[in-house]
Amino acid sequence: xxxxxxxxxxxxxxxxxxxxxxxxxxxxxxxxxxxxxxxxxxxxxxxxxxxxxxxxxxxxxxxxxxxxxxxxxxxxxxxxxxxxxxxxxxxxxxxxxxxxxxxxxxxxxxxxxxxxxxxxxxxxxxxxxxxxxxxxxxxxxxxxxxxxxxxxxxxxxxxxxxxxxxxxxxxxxxxxxxxxxxxxxxxxxxxxxxxxxxxxxxxxxxxxxxxxxxxxxxxxxxxxxxxxxxxxxxxxxxxxxxxxxxxxxxxxxxxxxxxxxxxxxxxxxxxxxxxxxxxxxxxxxxxxxxxxxxxxxxxxxxxxxxxxxxxxxxxxxxxxxxxxxxxxxxxxxxxxxxxxxxxxxxxxxxxxxxxxxxxxxxxxxxxxxxxxxxxxxxxxxxxxxxxxxxxxxxxxxxxxxxxxxxxxxxxxxxxxxxxxxxxxxxxxxxxxxxxxxxxxxxxxx
Amino acid sequence: xxxxxxxxxxxxxxxxxxxxxxxxxxxxxxxxxxxxxxxxxxxxxxxxxxxxxxxxxxxxxxxxxxxxxxxxxxxxxxxxxxxxxxxxxxxxxxxxxxxxxxxxxxxxxxxxxxxxxxxxxxxxxxxxxxxxxxxxxxxxxxxxxxxxxxxxxxxxxxxxxxxxxxxxxxxxxxxxxxxxxxxxxxxxxxxxxxxxxxxxxxxxxxxxxxxxxxxxxxxxxxxxxxxxxxxxxxxxxxxxxxxxxxxxxxxxxxxxxxxxxxxxxxxxxxxxxxxxxxxxxxxxxxxxxxxxxxxxxxxxxxxxxxxxxxxxxxxxxxxxxxxxxxxxxxxxxxxxxxxxxxxxxxxxxxxxxxxxxxxxxxxxxxxxxxxxxxxxxxxxxxxxxxxxxxxxxxxxxxxxxxxxxxxxxxxxxxxxxxxxxxxxx
Numbered sequence: 001x002x003x004x005x006x007x008x009x010x011x012x013x014x015x016x017x018x019x020x021x022x023x024x025x026x027x028x029x030x031x032x033x034x035x036x037x038x039x040x041x042x043x044x045x046x047x048x049x050x051x052x053x054x055x056x057x058x059x060x061x062x063x064x065x066x067x068x069x070x071x072x073x074x075x076x077x078x079x080x081x082x083x084x085x086x087x088x089x090x091x092x093x094x095x096x097x098x099x100x101x102x103x104x105x106x107x108x109x110x111x112x113x114x115x116x117x118x119x120x121x122x123x124x125x126x127x128x129x130x131x132x133x134x135x136x137x138x139x140x141x142x143x144x145x146x147x148x149x150x151x152x153x154x155x156x157x158x159x160x161x162x163x164x165x166x167x168x169x170x171x172x173x174x175x176x177x178x179x180x181x182x183x184x185x186x187x188x189x190x191x192x193x194x195x196x197x198x199x200x201x202x203x204x205x206x207x208x209x210x211x212x213x214x215x216x217x218x219x220x221x222x223x224x225x226x227x228x229x230x231x232x233x234x235x236x237x238x239x240x241x242x243x244x245x246x247x248x249x250x251x252x253x254x255x256x257x258x259x260x261x262x263x264x265x266x267x268x269x270x271x272x273x274x275x276x277x278x279x280x281x282x283x284x285x286x287x288x289x290x291x292x293x294x295x296x297x298x299x300x301x302x303x304x305x306x307x308x309x310x311x312x313x314x315x316x317x318x319x320x321x322x323x324x325x326x327x328x329x330x331x332x333x334x335x336x337x338x339x340x341x342x343x344x345x346x347x348x349x350x351x352x353x354x355x356x357x358x359x360x361x362x363x364x365x366x367x368x369x370x371x372x373x374x375x376x377x378x379x380x381x382x383x384x385x386x387x388x389x390x391x392x393x394x395x396x397x398x399x400x401x402x403x404x405x406x407x408x409x410x411x412x413x414x415x416x417x418x419x420x421x422x423x424x425x426x427x428x429x430x431x432x433x434x435x436x437x438x439x440x441x442x443x444x445x
Numbered sequence: 446x447x448x449x450x451x452x453x454x455x456x457x458x459x460x461x462x463x464x465x466x467x468x469x470x471x472x473x474x475x476x477x478x479x480x481x482x483x484x485x486x487x488x489x490x491x492x493x494x495x496x497x498x499x500x501x502x503x504x505x506x507x508x509x510x511x512x513x514x515x516x517x518x519x520x521x522x523x524x525x526x527x528x529x530x531x532x533x534x535x536x537x538x539x540x541x542x543x544x545x546x547x548x549x550x551x552x553x554x555x556x557x558x559x560x561x562x563x564x565x566x567x568x569x570x571x572x573x574x575x576x577x578x579x580x581x582x583x584x585x586x587x588x589x590x591x592x593x594x595x596x597x598x599x600x601x602x603x604x605x606x607x608x609x610x611x612x613x614x615x616x617x618x619x620x621x622x623x624x625x626x627x628x629x630x631x632x633x634x635x636x637x638x639x640x641x642x643x644x645x646x647x648x649x650x651x652x653x654x655x656x657x658x659x660x661x662x663x664x665x666x667x668x669x670x671x672x673x674x675x676x677x678x679x680x681x682x683x684x685x686x687x688x689x690x691x692x693x694x695x696x697x698x699x700x701x702x703x704x705x706x707x708x709x710x711x712x713x714x715x716x717x718x719x720x721x722x723x724x725x726x727x728x729x730x731x732x733x734x735x736x737x738x739x740x741x742x743x744x745x746x747x748x749x750x751x752x753x754x755x756x757x758x759x760x761x762x763x764x765x766x767x768x769x770x771x772x773x774x775x776x777x778x779x780x781x782x783x784x785x786x787x788x789x790x791x792x793x794x795x796x797x798x799x800x801x802x803x804x805x806x807x808x809x810x811x812x813x814x815x816x817x818x819x820x821x822x823x824x825x826x827x828x829x830x831x832x833x834x835x836x837x838x839x840x841x842x843x844x845x846x847x848x849x850x851x852x853x854x855x856x857x858x859x860x861x862x863x864x865x866x867x868x869x870x
Contacts, residue, residue, distance in 0.1 A: 089797060092801040095800050096804060117804075148744040148767065152745070259691045309575070332579065369527075
C-alpha cells in the first residue's frame with residue numbers, strides 16, 4: 001500500500017506541477033486600482049471571467065445585515081445601457097452564462113462564455129459597475145425575492161437554521177455572527193439610503209480583482225479593460241474591519257427546538273484566518289478526520305459504531321478567524337450526545353495518539369488531487385487564482401500550495417489539534433426534533 | 446461536414462465481442478481522464494414490491510468485492526485521488542470516474558472489480574438500508590418532494606417508472622429488500638451487452654481499447670431488452686390537491702401533466718427551445734421575469750420536460766412561494782402559459798434561445814467529464830458520432846413555426862394537475 005501511495009505522490013509532482021511557467025499568469029493594475037489577472041489557456045474556445053469584490057457580510061452592521069447578498073441580486077437588475085432584465089438576456093443570447101455568490105468576506109461574479117462574446121461581456125460588466133440602477137420598484141420586488149430565498153434556504157431548512165444559530169452563539173463581537181443572507185427583519189427594513197451607501201462602500205474598482213482564464217490574450221484583455229473599466233472612478237474602500245473575536249472563555253451550548261425527522265448536531269471550534277501559519281496543517285487535519293470513507297470520523301461514527309448517517313467537518317477560507325464546523329446527523333434512536341462523545345474521542349485520539357505515515361501521505365495526496373482537479377478547468381483556475389490573490393494577498397502563493405501541504409508534519413497536525421480543538425473553544429448546537437402533537441401530515445382535496 | 450478537429454473524426458468507437466460499446470476521445474489538454482458509462486439496470490426493472498432495488502444494487506457495488514473490503518478499496522482510491530461511482534436512475538445503471546491519466550489502469554481495475562465481483566455483504570446492506578430510509582424520511586419533510594411525488598402519482602399509473610410511491614410505502618418495501626434480492630437483481634440484469642463506456646482525456650485510444658478488453662472482454666451476463674413503454678395518456682380534466690405539512694415557511698406548487706415528449710421525437714429540439722423561453726431559467730425565462738423580477742413572489746420558478754428521454758415524462762412548472770401568494774402565483778403562471786400558447790414565441794426570443802442553447806452547449810463541453818457524458822448519451826440514443834458536430838446547426842435550423850407547433854402540441858394547462866404542499870392557515 002505504501003509503495004503505491006509513494007508512487008502516486010511522485011506522479012503528481014512530476015506529471016502535474018503547478019508552476020508559474022505552466023499557468024502563464026500576467027497581471028496589470030488599472031489607474032482606478034482594479035487589479036487584473038489573465039491566464040491564457042487556448043485549449044478550448046471559452047473564457048471564464050470572475051470579479052472578486054472585497055465586500056461581504058463582515059462589512060455590514062446590525063440593522064442592515066444581508067445587504068451584500070442583496071447587492072449580488074441587484075447587480076443583475078439593470079444599469080444605464082443594459083436596463084432591467086437585460087444583463088442575463090444579452091449574456092445568454094451570446095451563449096454565455098453567469099452566476100454569483102456572496103460570503104462573509106467577498107462577493108464574486110462569475111461569467112462563462114464563448115470567446116466571441118468577450119467584448120460584450122466587458123460592456124455588460126462595466127455598465128453595471130459604473131451605472132447600477134436604483135429603481136425603487138425593482139428594489140421592492142427584489143426584496144421579496146431575497147425574503148423567499150431566506151425562507152427556502154434557512155427557515156425551511158433544518159441545517160440552515162442550526163448553522164445560523166451556531167454562528168450567532170459562537171461569535172459575540174465579530175460580524176461573522178450574522179447570516180450572509182441577513183436576518184429577515186433586516187431584509188424587510190433596508191432603506192434606499194442603506195443600499196446606496198453599501199454600494200458606494202463596496203463596489204469601487206479599487207476594491208475589486210478581475211481574473212480572466214481561457215482563450216484570450218493578455219493584451220486584448222488589458223485593451224478592453226482600459227477602454228471599459230478604467231474610466232470608472234475609484235473611491236474609498238470599505239472601512240477596515242478591526243473587530244477581533246475575543247478569546248472564548250468556556251464551552252457554549254445551544255438547543256434549537258424545531259419540527260424535524262431526525263436530530264442534528266453541529267460543533268464549531270474557533271480557528272484562524274487563511275493567512276495564519278496553521279492554515280495548511282488544519283487542512284491536513286480536516287482531511288485525516290473527515291475526507292472520504294477511509295477517514296477516521298467516517299470509519300468510527302458512520303461505519304464502525306454506526307451512530308450517525310453522516311459526519312463532515314470543514315472551515316472556509318476567510319479574512320478573519322472563523323469556525324471549523326463539524327456536522328453530523330445521528331441515526332434514528334441515537335442520542336446526539338453519543339455522537340458528540342465519539343467525535344470528541346476521535347479529536348482527542350488525534351491530539352495524543354499516533355498518525356501513521358500512510359495516513360499523512362494519503363491526506364496530502366487527497367488535498368493535492370482536489371487542488372489539481374480545481375485547476376483542470378478555466379473556471380476552476382479563475383476561482384483559485386482569485387481566491388489566492390484576495391485571501392492570501394498574492395496569487396503566486398498558489399504555486400507554493402503543493403510545497404505547503406508537503407511540509408505539514410505529524411507534529412504540526414497534532415499541535416493545531418491541541419491549540420484549536422479544546423472544549424473551551426467550542427460551541428455545541430443541537431437540533432432537537434419536535435414531533436407533531438397528534439396525527440400525521442395529511443392530504444386534503 | 447467534419448474537419449480534423451470535429452468530434453466525429455476524433456471519436457474512436459469499438460464494439461467488443463460481448464456487445465460492450467467503447468467510445469474513446471483523446472484530449473491531451475491536461476493529464477487527466479474521465480469515464481462515463483451505463484447499462485440497462487435502472488429502476489424500471491424493479492420487481493413489484495421492491496422499490497429502490499436498482500438503486501440499492503448500484504450502491505452496493507461500492508461496498509466491497511469478493512477480493513477486498515470497501516475500506517481497502519477506498520484507501521487505495523482516495524490515496525491516489527481517483528474516483529469511481531455507480532448510481533441508478535429510472536432506466537440505467539450509470540458509471541462515472543475520474544483520475545489523472547496515469548491512474549486510469551487503477552480506475553478501470555477498481556471499476557471492473559466492483560462491477561464484476563461484488564460481494565454484497567449483508568452488514569453493508571443493512572447500513573445502506575438505514576441510510577436510504579433516513580434519506581426518504583428527510584425527503585418527506587420537503588414541500589417540493591411531497592408535491593412532485595403526488596403529481597407523479599396522478600399522472601402516471603402505478604408500476605410506471607415515473608410513478609413515485611409514497612414515502613411510507615417506499616420505506617416498507619426497502620425494509621423488505623434482502624441480500625438475495627440484490628444478488629438476484631444483479632444476476633438477472635447486469636451484463637456487458639447493453640453497456641456503453643466513454644473515456645475522454647489524456648489517453649491513447651488503441652491502448653485504452655486493449656485495457657478495456659483485458660478488464661471486460663470476457664465478461665458475460667444478461668442483456669435486458671430495450672425499454673418498451675407505451676406513451677402516457679394526457680389527463681382529461683384539471684385537478685387540484687393540497688398537502689398539509691408542519692412548520693413550513695414556504696409552499697411548493699407543482700403544476701403538470703403528461704408531456705408525451707421523448708428524446709427521439711422529431712420535434713424534441715423545438716420543444717426544448719419552447720421550454721427555455723417559457724421557464725427553464727428563473728432569471729431570464731418568461732415565468733421568472735414576471736413572478737420573480739416584476740412581482741418579487743419567489744426566489745425560484747422553473748418549467749421543464751423533466752425525464753423526457755427514453756420515455757415521456759411530465760411537463761411541470763414548479764414554484765416556491767409564501768403561503769399568502771399561492772393563488773396569485775398559480776393564476777399568473779397559467780396566464781403566462783396561455784399567452785405563450787396563444788401568441789407563440791417571438792422572433793428575437795427564438796434567436797436568443799438558439800444562441801443561448803448553442804453557446805451553453807459549447808461552454809458545457811469544457812471538461813473531459815462533460816464530453817464523456819455527452820458521448821454516452823449520443824450512443825444511448827443512437828444519434829451518430831457526428832451529432833455533437835451537427836448539434837449547433839440543428840439548433841440554428843429551428844423555425845418559429847416549429848417551436849409554435851411544439852408549444853401547441855406539448856403544453857396543456859387546461860388539463861393540468863396542481864399540487865400545493867406546505868403549511869396553510
